Every structure is written in C-alpha cells, then in structure tokens.
Amino acid sequence: MGxxxxxxxxxxxxxxxxxxxxxxxxxxxxxxxxxxxxxxxAVRIYAWFASGEVYRHxxxxxxxxxxxxxxxxxxxxxxxxxLALSPTASAVLDPFxxxxxxxxxxxxxxxxxxxxxxxxxxxxALGFTLxxxxxxxxxxxxxxxxxPVVLANARMLGANRGQLLRHVYLPSAASWILSSLRTSVGxxxxxxxxxxxxxxxxxxxxxxxxxxxxxxxxxxxxGIVVLAVFVVLLDVGVSLVERKLLVWRxxxxxxxxxV
Amino acid sequence: xxxHENPAAIELRGVAQRFGGYTAVEGVELRVAPxxxxxxxxxxxxxxxxxxxxxxxLRPPSTGEVHxxxxxxxxxxxxxxxxxxxxxxxxxxxxxxxxALGLGFxxxxxxxxxxxxRAWLAKVGLAGFEDRxxxxxxxxxxxxxxxxxxxxxxxxxxxxDEPFSALDVQTRQLMENELLRLWEEDHKSVLFVTHDLExxxxxxxxxxxxxxxxxxxxxxxxxxxxxxxxDVTEIRLTEAFLEVHREIWGLLRKEVMRAHGxx
Numbered sequence: 001m002g003x004x005x006x007x008x009x010x011x012x013x014x015x016x017x018x019x020x021x022x023x024x025x026x027x028x029x030x031x032x033x034x035x036x037x038x039x040x041x042a043v044r045i046y047a048w049f050a051s052g053e054v055y056r057h058x059x060x061x062x063x064x065x066x067x068x069x070x071x072x073x074x075x076x077x078x079x080x081x082x083l084a085l086s087p088t089a090s091a092v093l094d095p096f097x098x099x100x101x102x103x104x105x106x107x108x109x110x111x112x113x114x115x116x117x118x119x120x121x122x123x124x125a126l127g128f129t130l131x132x133x134x135x136x137x138x139x140x141x142x143x144x145x146x147x148p149v150v151l152a153n154a155r156m157l158g159a160n161r162g163q164l165l166r167h168v169y170l171p172s173a174a175s176w177i178l179s180s181l182r183t184s185v186g187x188x189x190x191x192x193x194x195x196x197x198x199x200x201x202x203x204x205x206x207x208x209x210x211x212x213x214x215x216x217x218x219x220x221x222x223g224i225v226v227l228a229v230f231v232v233l234l235d236v237g238v239s240l241v242e243r244k245l246l247v248w249r250x251x252x253x254x255x256x257x258x259v
Numbered sequence: 260x261x262x263h264e265n266p267a268a269i270e271l272r273g274v275a276q277r278f279g280g281y282t283a284v285e286g287v288e289l290r291v292a293p294x295x296x297x298x299x300x301x302x303x304x305x306x307x308x309x310x311x312x313x314x315x316x317l318r319p320p321s322t323g324e325v326h327x328x329x330x331x332x333x334x335x336x337x338x339x340x341x342x343x344x345x346x347x348x349x350x351x352x353x354x355x356x357x358x359a360l361g362l363g364f365x366x367x368x369x370x371x372x373x374x375x376x377r378a379w380l381a382k383v384g385l386a387g388f389e390d391r392x393x394x395x396x397x398x399x400x401x402x403x404x405x406x407x408x409x410x411x412x413x414x415x416x417x418x419x420d421e422p423f424s425a426l427d428v429q430t431r432q433l434m435e436n437e438l439l440r441l442w443e444e445d446h447k448s449v450l451f452v453t454h455d456l457e458x459x460x461x462x463x464x465x466x467x468x469x470x471x472x473x474x475x476x477x478x479x480x481x482x483x484x485x486x487x488x489x490d491v492t493e494i495r496l497t498e499a500f501l502e503v504h505r506e507i508w509g510l511l512r513k514e515v516m517r518a519h520g521x522x
Contacts, residue, residue, distance in 0.1 A: 152317055153347035155335060157361035157412065167360070171351040248351040248392045 036218040044222040054226065060203040061227075064120050064192035065234070068127025069185055075128070076135025077177060081169070083136075084143035101133045105191070109198045118199055127191025131184045138180035142173025175249060178242045185234050193227065204230070266329030268293045268416055268448035269314055274323030276309045283309045285474040287323070289467065293415075294446035298459035300511060301469030302518035307452040308344070311418045314450065315341050327416070340414035342405055342422040348393045354380060354404045355389035361412040379407040383437065399430040403437075410441065417442075419451045423458070435462060435491040443488055456511060460503055461491040468511055471518035479510045 018038045024030045025037040032040075048054035083090040109126055116122035146169055154168045196205025204227050211219030269291040276283045283306035291297045299307055312318045313325055316335040325332040327339075348357045358376035363369065380389055383403040393401055402422060409417070423431045439462065442449060453459050459466045460483055468479035485499055494500050 147347075149343050149345050149347045150349060152315075153341070153343060153408075154349070154360070154364075155317070156315060156339070156341040157408070158337070158364040160364070163364050167349065167352075171349070174351070248353075248394070 033215070034217060036221050040218045041221045041225060044218050045226060048222065048226075054207075057203050057207050058226070058230065060120065061189075061192050061196065061205070061230070064123040064127065064195070064203065065185070065188045067120070067124045068131055068191050069188040071124065072128040072131025072188065073135045073177075073181065073184060076132040076137075077139045077173075079132075080136045080139025080173075081143060081165075084140045084173075085165075085169070090140075097133075097136070105129050106194060106198075109195055112195070113199045118201060123192045123195030123200070123203070126195045127188040130187035130191050134180050134184050134187060135177065138176045139173050142176030143169050145176070146172045175246055178245055181238050181242065182235055185238050186231065189227075189231050189234070265293075267291060267326070268295070268328060269450060270326040271310075271314070272324045272326065274310075274313060274320045274325065276306065276313060276318070277321045282474040283472060284469075284476065286476045289477060291416075291448050291450055293328075293448055296442060296449045296451065296462060296464045297467060298451045298453060298463035298465070299467045299469060300453060300456050300459045300507075301475060302471045302511075302515045303454055304518060305469045305472045305475040305514070307454075307469065308420050311341070311420050311450065311452055314416075315339055315418055336416070338414055339416040339418050340409035340412055342402075342409055342417070342419045344420040344422065344424060346393065346401055346405075348401060348404055348408070350393050353390050353392055354385060354396065354400075357393070357404055358407040358411055360408060365412075375411055376407065379411045380404070382441070383407045383410075399426055399434060402426065402434055406438070406441075415447060417447045417449045419449065421453050422451075424453070424455070431458075432492050438462070439487075439489060439491070456504065456507060457495060458491075460485075460500060460507070461489065461494050466503075466507055468507060468514070471514045478514070479507065481507050 021035070022038045025032045025035060083093060105126060108129060109122070112122040112125045116125055150172070151164070151168055154164055159167065192203065193205035193208075196203035197209045198205075200206045204223055208220055208223035208227075211217075211223060267290040269289070271287050271289040274287045274289075275285040287310065289297075289310075299310065301307055309318075313320045314327075314332075314336060316325075316332055316339075319325075319332075325336075327336055349360065352360065355373060355376055358380050359369075359372040362372035362375060367375075377389060380386060380403075383406050385400060385403050385407070388396065388400065391400075393404070396404065405422070423434050426434060435458065449463075451459070451462060456466075463483055466479075466481045466483060467477055468481070469475045470478045481503065483503060485494060485497070485503075
C-alpha cells in the first residue's frame with residue numbers, strides 16, 4: 001500500500017474519531033461533564049498557548065525529562081560497560097540490580113519528594129530510576145553480544161584494552177543503546193509527569209492533576225493532548241539522532257551481493 | 260640442529276589443545292620456514308582453526324610449545340596477521356577506516372595511516388570503494404578489505420583460516436590468484452588452512468594433512484614442486500597437479516571417510 005494512501009486512511013480515522021466524539025456529546029449520547037468534547041478541548045489548548053501560561057509548565061516538564069534522560073542514560077551506560085567487562089562485579093551485583101529493578105517506581109515518588117523536595121529534583125530522580133535500568137540492561141547486552149571474531153580480529157591488529165573499548169565494544173553496543181533511547185525518553189517523561197502528578201507546583205502533570213481536582217475534564221484532556229504531542233516530538237528528535245549515528249547499519253534487504 | 264642459525268617462522272612442538280574433556284589436536288609437530296607457503300588440509304572438525312588460534316596466541320596450547328622465529332610465543336603473536344574464515348571487519352567503519360585500523364592502534368598518525376590504507380585498498384583492487392561500509396560491499400570485496408587490513412601491517416607471518424570458503428568459485432579463484440600475486444612480492448611465511456585439497460595444492464609449497472578429530476595430528480607432509488608463478492585456474496589442469504592430487508587424496512580420503520563415519 002502506498003504511503004500517501006496510508007496517510008489518507010490515518011487522517012480519515014482521526015476525523016472519524018474526533019467527529020464521533022464531538023457529535024456523541026452534542027446529541028446528548030454521552031455526558032459532557034465526564035467526556036468534555038473535542039471543540040472545547042481545542043479552544044482550551046488554544047487559550048493556554050495564546051495566554052502563554054502553558055509554556056512555563058511545558059518548560060518545567062521538558063527540563064525534568066531531559067535531565068532524567070541524560071543522567072539516567074550516562075549512568076546506565078557507564079554501569080553497563082563496567083559490569084559487562086568485569087565478570088566478578090557482574091556476578092556480585094546481579095541480585096541487587098534485579099531486586100532494585102523490580103521495585104515499582106511509583107512507590108518511590110513520595111520518598112523522593114521527601115528527600116528532594118517538591119521541585120524538579122524529585123522528578124528527575126524518579127525519571128532517573130526508570131531510565132537508568134533501560135540504558136544499563138541494553139549496554140550490558142550490547143557489550144555481551146560483540147562478535148568474537150571481530151574482537152579477535154581487533155586484538156590481532158594490535159588493539160589494547162582502551163582501543164577495544166572505543167573501536168569495538170562501544171560501537172557494537174551503540175546500536176543497542178541507541179535503540180533503547182526512544183524507550184528511555186518515554187520513561188523519562190513518565191518519571192517527570194508522575195512525579196508532578198503526585199506533588200508539585202508546576203509542570204504538565206501538575207496541570208492535569210489540578211484539573212482533575214476540580215472535575216475540569218476539558219483541561220484534563222487538553223493536558224493529555226499536549227503531553228502526547230510533546231512525547232511524539234521528543235521521539236522524532238531521538239529517531240533523527242539515531243539514524244545519524246547508525247549510518248553503518250544495513251537497512252533490511254540492503255546486504256551486499258554474493259560476488 | 261640448525262634451530263639457532265636459521266629458526267623456523269613457525270614451529271609447533273608436541274602441541275595439544277583440549278576444550279574441557281575434548282581433545283581437539285594432540286602431538287602436533289609442524290615447521291614453517293621463513294618465506295614458505297604451507298597449506299594444512301584435513302576433514303571438517305580436525306582442529307585446523309584450533310591450530311591457527313594457538314599460533315596467533317589467541318588461545319595458548321594445553322601442552323607443548325609454539326615458537327615464532329626461534330622465540331617461544333607468550334601472549335598474542337605480534338608478528339602474525341590473521342585472515343579469519345567469517346567476516347571480521349568492523350561493520351561500523353568504512354573500508355578505508357577498516358584498512359587503517361591496525362596502523363591507528365599502533366599509533367601511526369591518522370593522515371599517514373589513511374594514506375597507506377588507501378594504497379593497500381588500491382593494491383587489492385578496491386580503489387574508489389574507500390567510503391563504503393562492509394554491508395555495502397560484496398563478499399569478495401569484504402575479503403579484499405580484510406586482506407588489505409592485515410597486509411598493511413606488513414606481518415612476517417600470515418595465518419589464513421579458510422578465508423575464501425564462503426565465496427563462489429569464480430571469485431574464489433580470482434582471490435587465490437590475487438593472494439599468490441601479493442605473496443610473490445615479499446614471500447611472507449603463510450599458513451593456509453583449508454578443507455579444499457585443490458586449493459591447497461594450487462597455492463602452497465607444501466601440503467600438510469591432518470587426521471580426522473578428535474585428537475587429530477599431522478599424518479602427511481607433501482612438497483609441491485609445481486613451478487611458480489602459478490595461475491590457480493590453469494594449474495589444476497596440468498598432469499603434475501593431478502598426480503600430486505591423486506597421491507595426497509589417497510591419504511586424505513580415509514580421514515574424510517572416518518570423519519563422516521563418526522559425524
């Protein structure tokens with residue numbers, strides 16, 4: 001199926017959902033108090049951006065997301081490298097990591113608020129605990145999957161430990177790490193928004209939580225839409241970086257011939 | 260004994276390699292003189308690659324000694340270049356950067372390393388393909404890059420593990436002729452492992468036959484008196500070639516049958 005055709009179907013589906021929603025409310029089939037309606041939501045989003053009040057919240061959420069994403073990824077990659085290259089450390093720490101990773105992060109949010117206050121730090125900490133493990137596990141796996149032949153070849157060509165790390169281990173793990181970044185961004189946003197939702201004075205999560213407090217469903221849905229667009233834009237950004245860094249990787253079906 | 264005056268490029272003395280309870284090779288004695296091209300043939304699973312890995316220093320022998328130019332080998336063999344059976348290029352580096360890799364490791368300045376790598380890529384017929392990544396090259400071209408990658412380091416010893424076995428017949432003979440042409444330039448000591456007897460005879464000065472595994476060892480050693488320079492395609496049709504082939508095959512055949520009987 002052509003790309004244009006897929007796009008057309010997608011657009012049609014979107015229009016169908018939005019119109020269905022709008023008219024279900026207008027015709028009184030569902031209650032606007034519980035479901036709001038698309039036109040009201042659009043007007044509310046427009047008002048937010050027109051008055052500029054939403055920018056402060058967007059900025060806070062973005063800052064928390066980026067900080068959690070960067071710190072979690074860096075720490076996770078560093079830790080993953082260390083454990084993958086040191087079998088002893090890996091064997092010793094394995095049960096601790098599994099235990100830590102099995103803790104549902106939402107439980108930690110109140111503790112982080114207690115430790116780091118109501119500001120950005122507690123949200124970044126929450127996002128960090130999510131992103132760290134994704135980066136860690138992917139780096140670890142990526143290093144473990146290095147082709148033994150490629151490794152032997154680099155060693156025969158005279159690579160020392162540092163050169164192996166730079167030219168073999170890291171590039172090999174890079175495809176794993178980079179493909180995990182998109183998941184990580186999503187989790188960084190979750191950390192930020194859930195943190196804000198549970199206790200904050202700014203951010204998209206706070207906006208949604210406040211609106212829910214007064215049964216303002218229009219603002220709740222408006223917040224959700226803004227959040228969704230926000231995540232999609234971040235995802236596009238990360239994909240662009242990924243594509244740029246992985247030019248060496250074959251596209252499916254692009255392998256060289258046999259001669 | 261002339262060992263000190265004229266040491267062999269490679270000498271294996273009573274070498275064995277065990278993997279857990281499995282003995283891959285045992286009691287292997289082998290000498291490769293400086294400038295000699297030796298091919299090792301044997302049925303599949305006879306431990307030919309194990310032999311190369313021990314000489315490369317990638318895995319020290321369980322018992323016995325490996326000597327390189329008269330010195331006992333400890334750690335990696337710094338005088339050997341290794342051409343692997345499977346793709347060993349770094350997929351995230353272009354042909355040029357793959358070829359320049361060893362020089363970079365040795366601390367050669369980047370511009371100089373690239374100049375020499377470029378020259379070697381041209382020498383193996385890959386001028387114009389410098390900026391391609393391995394996946395954008397054909398199997399034969401990847402082997403050429405691998406050859407440049409190893410030869411740019413100018414190793415005194417060349418270890419080759421069925422390097423052309425994955426190529427189709429035409430590409431393979433092309434690469435064999437290429438290899439002989441490059442070898443004629445400076446006569447490195449070559450240990451070429453293959454399961455293809457015709458390839459072994461066409462290329463080598465000497466063909467060493469190994470028995471079927473486990474615990475395989477050297478059971479035959481045949482000098483190949485065919486004139487050089489050779490063309491691997493033509494030489495296969497000569498009477499002298501067929502005669503040597505018949506002689507070695509008589510020995511190898513039993514081992515191949517034995518390997519299959521067990522398999």
